[in-house]
Amino acid sequence: MNTLQFVYNYKDHEPLRNSFFELAKDTFELELERWYEEGFWTDKYVPYSYAEGDRIVANVSVNLIELTINGVKSPAVQIGTVMTHPDYRGRGLSARLMDKVLEEYGQACEFMYLFANESVLEFYPKFGFHPVEEQIFSMACPGGTAGSAAIRKLDLADPRDLSLVSSLGAQRVQVSERLGVSGAHGLLMFYCLNVFSDQLYYLEDENLIAICQQENGQLELFDLISTQPVSCRDIALKLADSDTETIVFHFTPDDPGLELSGSSHSEGLFVRTQGGQQYPANVKHPATSIA
Numbered sequence: 001m002n003t004l005q006f007v008y009n010y011k012d013h014e015p016l017r018n019s020f021f022e023l024a025k026d027t028f029e030l031e032l033e034r035w036y037e038e039g040f041w042t043d044k045y046v047p048y049s050y051a052e053g054d055r056i057v058a059n060v061s062v063n064l065i066e067l068t069i070n071g072v073k074s075p076a077v078q079i080g081t082v083m084t085h086p087d088y089r090g091r092g093l094s095a096r097l098m099d100k101v102l103e104e105y106g107q108a109c110e111f112m113y114l115f116a117n118e119s120v121l122e123f124y125p126k127f128g129f130h131p132v133e134e135q136i137f138s139m140a141c142p143g144g145t146a147g148s149a150a151i152r153k154l155d156l157a158d159p160r161d162l163s164l165v166s167s168l169g170a171q172r173v174q175v176s177e178r179l180g181v182s183g184a185h186g187l188l189m190f191y192c193l194n195v196f197s198d199q200l201y202y203l204e205d206e207n208l209i210a211i212c213q214q215e216n217g218q219l220e221l222f223d224l225i226s227t228q229p230v231s232c233r234d235i236a237l238k239l240a241d242s243d244t245e246t247i248v249f250h251f252t253p254d255d256p257g258l259e260l261s262g263s264s265h266s267e268g269l270f271v272r273t274q275g276g277q278q279y280p281a282n283v284k285h286p287a288t289s290i291a
Contacts, residue, residue: 004050004057004093006100011041015054020047023056027083031194038162040189047081048097050088058084058093060101063187063291067111068180069280077105079114080291098127110275115290116268129270135282136265137253141219141237141244148238154200154209156193165192165200168209171227178254179280181289188225191288196222203238206230210239211288217245223288233258250287 010016017036024030035041049059061081066073079101084093105112113132116124121131154161169188174180192200192211199213199222209225219240224230232253240247253260262282267290271279 004052006049007051007056008048009043009046010049011036011045011047016049016051016056019051019054019056020049020059023059023083023085024081026085028081030081032190035186035190035193038166038189038193040166040186040193042186044183045186048100050093050097056085057088058097060094060097061291062101062105063184065181065183065187065289068174068177068182069277071177072277073182074110074275074277075108076111076113077101077109078289078291079112082114082116082120094123095126102127106272107274110277111271111273111279113269113271113279116270118268121268124270127272129272132269132271132279132281134265134267134269134284135262136248136250136284137260137262138246138248139233139236139258139260141240141247147241148203148205150204151239152202152204154202156197156200161200161202164202165189165209165225168207168225168227172225173227173229175224175232175286176252176254179252179283179285181286184289187291188223188288196288201239203235206235206238208235210235212239214239214241214244217243219244219247220250221247222250223286231255250284252283252286 007016021032024032044064046062047059049056059081060079063078063080065076065078067076082094156162166189170185174182196211199211201210203210208230211222213220221236224235232255236247
């Protein structure tokens with residue numbers, strides 16, 4: 001077996017990039033080729049990896065973003081795409097890569113965080129990360145809601161619709177000042193291409209894209225993409241129909257006076273802080289900015 005080499009930020013190195021895509025597909029069933037080809041892999045996404053030749057065998061990726069907490073922006077790193085090829089597990093490669101990421105960014109950002117699956121919940125506290133429980137918010141839908149007629153479903157196979165989503169996403173305002181994420185255009189476009197491609201709706205009068213789905217009387221609202229602040233309640237009611245009983249927000253609405261119910265929600269969020277700020281309680285990280 002050859003000596004492993006540490007490599008990073010290799011999006012322009014085709015053999016390493018393609019091997020990274022292959023490992024991500026095998027590990028998480030992620031499809032990243034189109035995301036890259038459309039130009040959504042930017043310098044804000046940095047893989048830290050070990051390679052054997054041109055084969056990526058372990059990885060920890062860094063997403064450089066900004067968190068807004070109660071209107072205050074702070075530099076942050078969100079870690080994602082943590083993976084090791086089965087043949088190389090048990091050798092401490094993920095821990096060594098985490099050490100490299102912490103050495104590079106641990107003192108440079110106020111928040112470092114990630115979303116972990118259940119199999120590795122004991123791993124991240126070793127590096128100073130603490131579990132944080134989230135809340136998910138919902139509201140009852142008023143009776144007689146008929147929705148809006150000026151809504152068009154988008155098709156990202158159409159270059160014009162893809163351009164619309166990308167353009168609005170690049171210029172968007174945060175969906176919430178209570179807890180928002182900026183600088184995450186690449187993450188948003190990954191979700192639009194791979195997760196929510198069938199749940200994208202354009203509200204023409206508002207020049208806004210809603211990512212949502214409705215099923216069994218429940219409207220799930222994952223994101224509102226707009227260049228202007230909007231009323232989450234008003235937009236939700238435009239998207240609702242006569243069958244909608246409950247509206248669920250997969251982010252933290254901050255409309256004044258909005259009556260919401262909150263319930264505990266865990267997606268394996270771990271946070272490491274540097275400096276005086278604390279990650280807020282009773283909030284929901286925006287679903288389309290989770291790495």
